[in-house]
Amino acid sequence: MSLTYEKLIDKYEPVLGLEVHVELGTKSKMFCGCSTVFGAEPNTQTCPVCLGLPGALPVVNAKAIEYTIAIGLALNCSIAPFSRFARKNYFYPDMPKNFQTSQYDEPICFGGYLDVKVDTDEGVKEFRIEIERVHMEEDTGKSLHMGGATGRIHGADYSLLDYNRAGIPLVEIVTKPVAGTGKYAPEVARAYVSELRDILRSLGVSDVKMEQGSLRCDANVSLRLIGAEKLGTRSETKNVNSLRSVERAVRSEMLRHAALLEKGERVIQETRHFHEDTGDTTPGRSKEQAEDYRYFPEPDLVPVAPAKDWIEKIRATLPEKPSARRTRLQESWQVPDKEMAAMINADVLDQVEQTVNLGADPTRARSWWLGEIARIANERELPASSLPITPNDVAEVVALIGKGELTDKLARQVVEGVINGEGRPREIIEKRGIKVVSDDSALMAAIVNSIKAQPEVAEKVRGGHIPAAGALIGAVMKETKGQADAAKVRELLLKHLGQA
Amino acid sequence: MIEKSATQMAAALQSGELTSVELTKAHLARIDEVDDKVKAFLHVDKEGALKQAENVDARRKAGEKLSPLAGVPLALKDVMVQKGIPTTCGSKMLEGWRPPYDSTVVARLKSAGIIILGKTNMDEFAMGSSTENSACFPTHNPWDLTRIPGGSGGGSSAALAAFEAPLAIGTDTGGSIRQPAAVTGTVGVKPTYGGVSRYGLVAFSSSLDQAGPCARNVLDAAYLHEVIGGYDPLDSTSINAPLPPLVQAAKNASVTGMKIGVIKELQGEGYQAGVLKRFNEGLEELAKLGAEIVEVSCPNFEYALAAYYLIAPSECSSNLARFDAMRYGIRTGEGSAEEVMNATRELGFGKEVKRRIILGTYALSSGYYDAYYGSAQKVRTLISRDFEQAFTKADVLVSPTAPTTAFKIGEKSNDPIAMYLNDIATIPTNLAGVCGISIPSGLAEEDGLPAGFQIMAGAMKDDLLYQVGAALEAALLSKWGAPILSGAPKLGAK
Amino acid sequence: MSKITRADVANLARLARIEMTEDELDHLSSELSVILDAVARVQEVAGKDVPPTSHPLPMTNVFREDENRPSLTPDEALSGAPAKEEQRFKVPKILGEE
Known part of the structure; x- marks a missing residue:
């Protein structure tokens, strides 16, 4: 038995968790000097560092740190006096080192918030979204899946990899669990991503093009019975790439979870993919065993300890919110x-x-x-x-x-x-050849024609019933194929009928 | 000529008595003559070396001012990336790979006009203490071909001892420069961490790895160290400060008034008697030269080996993840990318590498991280504190480099823990990031094989290694009357 | 005595992407148990008040300016590729998305 959205809301409370990835608009990559320009020929923007060649070493892009601090400040975060990069270890062909250089328990920004406004039945309402952390990491390469169903990973015969995107600085902004939004959860999710995007754009740190993937949202959704303390099992819908899809994906997941729960089934903790065409989500590859990312401090990089005056300098140059x-x-x-x-x-x-x-x-x-x-x-x-x-x-x-x-x-x-x-x-x-007919004589000819065609209407107008003029004006407009200025026609007509 | 020191060769080149081409050819001929026995080289770049030599000769002829070692040949450990030249790290995994870039060390060698003869054998990905873990073949100790030349840089040390090259580059993660130097009667330096760029050094354990010079005497090592050392913006862990004056320190070989700290914990049980005897003689020489010998205690050193065998495998499990058959190296297996990765890593990695990857994966995994990797990092702090304490009592610290002389090939292959014990005296410096040198202390009485004397100094005090090392070397040389290697078997005589 | 089971090693091998034969699993599980016993000593002295050292020298804030440096040519980038197509690295089919 699936529930309608209204029924769902009566029974369950949705809890959201939003993870937004933003590609920073630096000239060079996070750890090397390769260009970050979008759309270049494949593998023309790679070097030993971003290809993960044996022996190559990363060096942090100062601008990326500056941008990340600016994002943190704009989101009312604290800036960590000491933070570190960590390696997130897992194998994937689009990741050249088979670990992602990221941050783990020592992110550069933490504990902020963002207020967003949503149009509700009771007028515009403000919701506060608490930010858990803002951290730095690097993007992966891009795969083209060849053969099989066009471009889909499933059923492909092989894949082709382009590492131009690998190593582009990425900032991940993670919210705390967002509760209390009730039926507006989908709208709040959308408003949050939208507001975040506006902030990022105003900071000039990213081109925030969702359709090009420079801003991507992972939406975690769970439901719990109203009044319950414990969070329900969440699903994570990955890489949602438009504001509208964020809203739709959240709503679709809420409905899917509710349907499962109503049937007495379990929600599986898994990653899912949102499909623009159908408006629903499908599961990612289920892993038989849990991944264990084995995070540990990145030994090739030294800690980041931004000086107070640097932070204040960045704060002073923040644009209007x-x-x-x-x-x-x-x-x-x-x-x-x-x-x-x-x-x-x-x-x-x-x-x-x-x-x-x-x-x-x-x-x-x-x-x-x-x-x-x-x-x-x-x-x-x-x-x-x-x-x-x-x-x-x-x-x-x-x-x-x-x-x-x-x-x-x-x-x-x-x-x-x-x-x-x-x-x-x-x-x-x-x-x-668009032209407003403003020639009085041409207009007058049309007016005279309209009066001839509807003499009884003209009489009414002469008699002081001004609203009746509309029918005549309409006829004039029709005759002049809309190229006349209606106000002008009205003025001339009323004058002609002795009413001006 | 090939038995002369690098400094002497350089002088002959400068005076015009000799050309670099002649010198290079002499070494290539020596390699031809003895390397089928020693097996020090994985790849000899004859053509490239001669071209480089011609170039240096031409520049010298044109009156160009060249760096001190210009024209002198060198052997490069195969863990160091050189553009266009096969770089295998002694692994099947990288068979056929020719890197598209130069490591910083190689770039500096080239710009100093040093002739790179080829790549030397090593334990696979620098994991080992005997060079038996090379996927290609074991290297043999020129002192006794049935014995190991140390490891992981056994190829570099054997090449020096067999007069195949007067200089070599090694890398030292837990002793891989110093221990091979000790067992081959050569000199090896592990610089301060961050003192020599790691850019282009194929990482084993990033927070421990350090490239350094290998030579047949202390002054040669100092010259080479000055070529390869110093700040590199491509390595975030590189120290942004000038190197201390190393050649000058080696020339100013005086220990008068210095305090030499003998580490109590790095002797006694497990150390071969003949090794300890030569070590103590070294101490006597230093005392005679006017140094004050004091005993220091580093109580946490007994945990160093355990910490090392958690930290190094942990880092290597991550560093070696990139060898996955997708972008370079060998590829084998059928099916999905995942299956091909699994099959390639099974085929491409040797036993020891797999053992360490699995151990490291375990030490980092959730639920075990704190107990293993986390605890090991704390031990690292304790070891650094021990060093700090000890350096308040002594200018440099000393110990035997390795507990024993070279063992037989195959003797310890099936006992990883016995093998790991080879590095017991060298590992603490890597954990603390400080520097160390091994110089020959003489031949152990019981087997007639070389033993090493290790000197350790604080971070960025590499000059002290050369100062004390050169003093001791000179004292021992005058005692022996000839360099230690003159006592090695003459391999060339067929 | 730390006990590493065959199943533990199999799971570690999966995480590390190394195929292993039954023999290897057996062999490694007993070997690792011995090694872990030896290295577990670190726990004896690693007290709560000791900070961990992940980097041997106390350095912070090593950055580079946001400037472009020459990339490799695509030929150089792809020079080691076991297989390539359309200037891209050709790899076997990828089973799932991360």
Whole structure:
């Protein structure tokens, strides 16, 4: 018997644990001087160190430490006066040394928190997510699975390995168990990753592109009966790679766990993989025996003991926190909470801000990004930010409307054209021959035609029933194929009918 | 000429009396002549060596100012990576592997114009004390071909003793430079940890491994040490400070007024009588030279061997994980990557290596870490404290290098613990990161084989090793009338 | 007396990715028991108040600047590969994801 989500929430409390991996945007790798540029030809960005060749030794990238400390500070963490790298030992072909240089019981940052806002039935509510630790490690290489089912690991005949990514600095941010979110667990998970991403972006430490894997989330989910102390068995859904998927994966796992528990079955502690297409998770390879990572202090590296003044210097250069920035923007734009949340949810705050900075009115800028552009993004199942339309384009469109060179309706055509890659707004206006009919005589001809066609409506208007004018205006707009400025038509029509 | 010291060879090259090509050819000829008996080399790079020699000769002819050892040949332990030259670490695992890069030590040798003759045999991945664990063949002690040349760097020490090379590079994790030096009548130095770059040294136990010079006399070793030593930004554990003046210390061979501490715990039971006798004679010589001999106690040294045989295997279990048939080295087996890894590691690693990997895996595994690896690290602290204490009472510490002279090949192969005891006197310095040298103390009366005298000094006090070592060496030389190796069998005479 | 069973060694061999024959398992389990007995001595002196030493010299903060250094050429990188294809290391099929 599976439960509906509502029933599930009445009976169980979800507890989350989120582990976010971020690839740092340093020029060189964590332990060697190889480039970190994404998308290079395979195995062109490798050296003895990141290939794990016998004899090679790591040297820590100072920038990576600086970035990690900045992340820790931004997440209200303490910075350890003494921390160490450790080896996490396990075999995997994409890991050149068959151990990952990571941190174990002495992470560089620990004990922070992040407040996130979620839109609930009772309005926007704040949840505090406690951060357990922030530590440094290195990324692995990438495998291409060949033969068998396309690109899938299962059924492949062999694999091809590219180690360009191996050794790219990775920061892992681990939360404490997150309880008390109730039915909003999926939204809280999403809001957390989203907020974290905003912070990382504002710090300039990563390009935080989830689709390229520079930010990845592992979501641990467990359920316990409401009121129970003990945590339930968790599953760990690995490498969820979009905000939407974070939310969906958590919800899907909650439902799956509940279904198992209702049947009296056990939840197995295992790693799972989320599938965007089906919206559910499948188990990773079950291991008959537990891994034992045999962590021990990395003897090839010496401890990190950041000086106080270094930490303070980093603290002093931290940018405005995204939450503070939002408060500031909300005040300056005079936007209600719900609208603000909508912008954050649609991830268009940066775009709106830039559009406003380019001279557009905040309300108009917002309505474009949340309206037409969001609609198209939704249709195409893409984030608005990844559509090929820039704040520049939107600001230009808004300006053209202001100057009367575009109507709202025409502007929508232009925006759609930009998104379809037809060019910049000016080019599209030219190519498509879009023009607001503002020639009074042409408009008057259309107005006269509309009155002729609906004389009884015209009479009503003459008689002072102004709302009736809509039918006439509509007819004019139709005749001019929408290229007329409706406000202008209204003005001329009312004047003509003696009502202005 | 090949029996001369490296310093003498260098002088002959500088005076124009000899070319590097001639010198290199003489050594290559010697290798041809004796190495089928000694088996010191795994790979001889004739062509490369001669090319290097020609280059040095040309530069010298052009009037270029060359470094002191330019043109002198050297034997390189096969654990040290050299670009394009087979590097096997004495293991089947790396058969056919030619590294695409130079270790820092090799880069420094090359830029000093030192001629690298080839790669020398060793216990597989430097795990052993006899060179019997080489996957290729055992190396034989030039003093008695039925005996071991020490290990793990037995190839380097045997090459020196057989006059196949005047200089060699070794690596010392628990005694692998000093113990082979002791049993072959040569000189070997384990520098302060961090004093010589480990970049390109195939790791056995990262926190213990240290490369160092091997030679036939103390001054030669000092010159070589100055070439390879010093800060390297590619090794995070490299000490960022200038080396103390080593050659100068070797030339200023005086011990007057120095306090020499004899470690109580490193003698007595388990030490061969003849070895102890030569050791005590060495002490007498030092006293005659004006040093004050004091006894010091290092009570935790008795735990050093146990700590070492937990720390080294633990680190090696992780360091050797990279040999997995995916990126380099041999590959065998069918099926999945995992199955191929399993099969390759079964085939590629020898018995001792497997034993240590399994032991290390155990010592690090959850539930046992604290009792084994964790406790061993604490012992390491105690041993460092013992050294600190002892160095408040003496400038340098001394002991026999190895408890016995060279044993017979095969004698201890089936008793790992008896084999491990060879390193009982050398291991403490590795655990504490301090430095040590072994110089010949003479031939043990009972078997006529060389014994070693070990001198240890504090971190970054490597100069004291050379100062005291050279003083003792000179005293013993004048006592013997000829270098110890002149008493070794003449292998060349067929 | 530490007792390492055959099953223990088999599990360690699995963690260490070394295939072992039945004989080897037998042999190693008895050998390891002896060695462990000898090395277990470290526990005698390793008191709670003794800090562990993982690095022989007390160094901290060894960093390099975030600068690029030349990489190997792909040919050099792949020069030791037992098998290669499309400028990548070719490896047997991988059974599961980590």
